[in-house]
Amino acid sequence: MNFLRRAFPFAGLAAAAMTLSGCNILVPDVAADSPARFVQEISPVFYEPPGVDPRRVKPIPDQPVPQTRELYKTQFHQTYGLPVSNPLNLDMGMYGQVRDGDFTLPAIPATRIHPEYLRQEVDYQTNERPGTIVVDTKDRFLYFVEGNGKAMRYGVGLGREGFAWKGRGVIQWKQKWPRWTPPVEMVSRQPEVRPFSAENGGMNPGLANPLGARAMYIFKDGQDTLYRIHGTPDWQSIGKAVSSGCVRMLNQDVIDLYDRVPAKSEIVVM
Known part of the structure; x- marks a missing residue:
């Protein structure tokens, strides 16, 4: 007894010292090594309404793995608008450096753009006649209808919500290396x-001009809609809706489209 009375004070002092120093003595939980406890702790819990204890799901019984699998059949509608060739085999050289008039367009890092937005011929069934431009605002594509169930498809950038235009019009006229003149509404919104x-006098043509290398002006019922199809130096905007409403294309693509489209061509934006 004398020994215990002498030992306990020292034990108490040691415990106090441990507490004051900020240390904690951890006692191992040997029950944590139990497999049954491990399963109980990690099994999913589904909670019922208040007042009802949680219940645990029963283990899922083993199911046989099928030795064969069914292959899905591709229907016609599943190939609508898909490329004729594998996008991975596209010629990236069409986005290389281009000397055009007084300007040299830099190469576009096409490998950093999603393949579906790169220029490619695709299957395209439509009632529009060849030479018509169709802009799909939902999927961010522009189609130039070639006929015989084919179209040249380009990725485009579009106007953000509230600034986009939809309807049917014509390409009234086209311009190489256009001047950029922001409309009055834009000037009032963006004084800069x-x-x-x-x-x-507008902005001079050039590599920094927002209209890029080409512009095609959309008219409806003889009136300028103030919307354009044009190039852009900002290749990262393709596939996005961030502009004030125009249809933006990679400069190399808008040059290609410009050469295909005659003035007064019909355009449908849907």
């Missing part, structure tokens, strides 16, 4: 573009 307003 005022130096390029119509009263100030």
Whole structure:
């Protein structure tokens, strides 16, 4: 007894010292090594309404693995708008550096763009006649109808919500290396573009011009819609809806489309 009375004070002092120093003595939980406890702790829990204890699901019985599998049959509608050739085999050289008039367009890092947005001929069934431009605003594609169930497809950037235009019109006229003149509405929203307003002569053509290397002007019922198909130096905007409403294309693509489309061609934006 004397020994215990002498030993306990020292034990108490040691415990107090441990507590004051910020250390904690951890006692191993040997029950944690139990497989049954492990299964109980990790099994999923589904909670019922308040007042009802959680219940645990029963283990899922083993199921035989099928030795054969069914192959899905490709229907016609599943190939609508798909490329004729594998997009991975596209000629990336069409996005290389281009000397065009007084300007040299830099190469586009096409491998950093999703393959579906690169220029390619695709199967395309439509009632529109050859030479018509169809802009699919949902999937961000522009189709140039070739006929015989084919079309040339380009990835495009579009106007953000509230700024896009839809309808049927014509390409009234086309312009190489156009000047950019922001509309009055844009100038009022973005005063920083005022130096390029119509009263100030617009922005000179060039690599930094927002209209890029080509512009095609969309009219409806003889009136300018103020919407354009045009190039853009911002290749990362293709496939996105961030502009003030125009249809933006890679500069190399808009040059290709420009050469295919005659003036007064019909355009459908849907």
